[in-house]
Amino acid sequence: MRTIDWQSDHIVIVDQTRLPHEVVTRELRTVPELVTAIRTLAVRGAPALGVAGALGVALAALSTTDPVAAAARIRAARPTAVNLAWGVDRVLAKLALGIPEAVVEAITVLEDDVRLNRTLAERGADWLTARVPGRINAHTHCNAGALACVEWGTALGVLRSLHARDRLGHVYADETRPLLQGARITTWELAEMGVEHTLVVDSAGPSVIANGLVHAVVVGADRIAANGDVVNKIGTYPLALAAARAGIPFVVAAPESTVDEATPDGSAITIEVRSEEEVTGFGGVRTAPEGTRALNYAFDVTPADLVTAIVTEDRVIEPA
Ligand code: MRU
Numbered sequence: 001m002r003t004i005d006w007q008s009d010h011i012v013i014v015d016q017t018r019l020p021h022e023v024v025t026r027e028l029r030t031v032p033e034l035v036t037a038i039r040t041l042a043v044r045g046a047p048a049l050g051v052a053g054a055l056g057v058a059l060a061a062l063s064t065t066d067p068v069a070a071a072a073r074i075r076a077a078r079p080t081a082v083n084l085a086w087g088v089d090r091v092l093a094k095l096a097l098g099i100p101e102a103v104v105e106a107i108t109v110l111e112d113d114v115r116l117n118r119t120l121a122e123r124g125a126d127w128l129t130a131r132v133p134g135r136i137n138a139h140t141h142c143n144a145g146a147l148a149c150v151e152w153g154t155a156l157g158v159l160r161s162l163h164a165r166d167r168l169g170h171v172y173a174d175e176t177r178p179l180l181q182g183a184r185i186t187t188w189e190l191a192e193m194g195v196e197h198t199l200v201v202d203s204a205g206p207s208v209i210a211n212g213l214v215h216a217v218v219v220g221a222d223r224i225a226a227n228g229d230v231v232n233k234i235g236t237y238p239l240a241l242a243a244a245r246a247g248i249p250f251v252v253a254a255p256e257s258t259v260d261e262a263t264p265d266g267s268a269i270t271i272e273v274r275s276e277e278e279v280t281g282f283g284g285v286r287t288a289p290e291g292t293r294a295l296n297y298a299f300d301v302t303p304a305d306l307v308t309a310i311v312t313e314d315r316v317i318e319p320a
Helices: 031-039 046-063 067-075 082-095 099-129 155-164 181-193 202-210 236-246
Strands: 004-007 010-014 025-028 136-140 168-174 197-200 216-219 223-225 230-233 250-253 299-302 309-311
Touching (some): 004 046, 004 099, 010 046, 031 046, 031 067, 067 082, 099 155, 099 216, 099 250, 099 309, 136 155, 136 202, 155 181, 155 216, 155 250, 168 181, 181 197, 230 236
Parallel strands (some): 136 216, 168 197, 250 309
Antiparallel strands (some): 004 010, 010 025
């Protein structure tokens, strides 16, 4: 099953808010439905957002009288992952030629994602096996798996490729507060893959690394600046600090569409700040005292000098 797909005139997604308890698909037939699905993280993860942006413009062309205005609303649904704007812009550029051309371009973005992820995953596995002997234990954060893409995954794609080569050992997954992409989605994918894994709270991640339990940290990215600064889910930066201190590789796996050459460094990237309620409560029940304020950064910036390798479908960049 694909995380996101196109069916004749509408988008179909696996609703990630329902995982792991239910695997439910949803049809998105209007632009407002798509925008809500993006904002609520029913569809999430940078590559999947790129595809959502591309298919969203096709949907806008078929279902609205002003697809350019609708495309602008899709583009603005979440600010940090550059893939969303990239997907929108790629299909908008074809819209002038006609609606069929726009739909074909959107489907090309969808199909390319499958191919690119497999290529970058193999490259990442090559890079790691050339540096770490034997079975590789890895630490990952958030979900950069098949459910963050169309299929296969980026960081989890690298682990999937290592597993296929019988070179993957144990995987430690951070739960990823506050929306638990690690606890809900990454563990689900690792179990499906048949990979031995252990879930830890986010704040335990640096201790897992300091205690020598893993050989490498492998994560995805939402945007990579021209200087190699990496923006990914909040809680990634402490893992990079711990990896540098422990002397193990910190590897970022992402498609070229995540590399934003127009942004000079991480300080120029808009970090999404989500609602306070995601932090002051849990499962709809308030956990913090009434009146407590929360600052809910959704992403952080890992400076380039802490990044050992960025692996894309085309190249390996070694910023550090
Ligand atoms: O808020 P999310 O769940 O969309 O954040 C996702 C991440 O931070 C992923 O690590 C990133 O998008 C890479 S997914 C291949």
